[in-house]
Amino acid sequence: MLRSVIFSAVIAFVFFIAEYFYGNQFVHPLWKVMLLFYVSLSFLMHRLVDLGNQGKPERFIGFYMTFIIVRLILSVGFVGFFLYRGLDDRKIFILDFLVLYIFYTSFEMYGLNRNLRRDL
Template identity: 60%
Template sequence: MWRSVLFTAVLAIVFFAAEYFMQARWVHPAWKIILLFFLSVSFLLHRLMETGFQNKREKFVQFYMASIVVRLLLSIAFVAFYLYRQVEQKQLFVVTFLVLYICYTGFEIYGLSRNLRRDL
C-alpha cells in the first residue's frame, strides 16, 4: 500500500510542478480530485487483493478479475458523475482521467508482476 501512496505523491509533485512552472493547459484543474479518487481506489483494491492472497492463493485469479471490474465500474461512475455535473473543459477532464487511469493500471501491473516473480 505504501508504494501506491509514494506513487501518488510522485504524481502529485509532477502535476504541481507542471501547474506552477508551465501553467499547464493540458491538465484539468480537477486533477487533485482525480488523483485522490485513484488513491482511494488503489487502497480499496489493495485490501481486496490481500483477501485474494489468503488461503494459499486459491482464489487469487477471481479476486484479481474482480478488482479489474471494480476499478472499471468505479471509474465509469466517477467520470459519469462529473460529466453529469457539467464540469468545465469536459474533453480535458476525460483525457486527464484516462492518462492517470493508464498510469495507475501500469503501476498495478508492475507491482503485481514483481510480487509474482518473487514468489515463483
C-alpha cells in the same frame, strides 16, 4: 502499500509542477479529486489482494479480476458523474483522467508482475 503512497506522491508532484508551469492548459482543476479517487482505488486493491491471499492462493485471481471490473465500473461512474454535472474543459478532464488510469494500471501490473516473479 508504501509503494502506492510513494507513486501517488510522485504523480501529485508532477501534476503540481504541470499546473504551476502550464496552468489550466493541460491540467484540469479537479486533478486533485481524480488523484484522490485513484488513491482510494489503490487502497481498495491492496485490501482485496490481502484478503485474496489469505487462506487459499487460488482465490487471488478471482479477487484481482473482480477488482479490475469494479475499477472499470467505478471509473466510468466517476467520469459520468462529473460530465453529467457539467464541467468546463471536458477534454482536459477526460485526458487527465485517462493519463491517471493508464499510470495507475501500469503501476499495479508492474507490482503484480514483480510479486509473481518472486513467487515462482
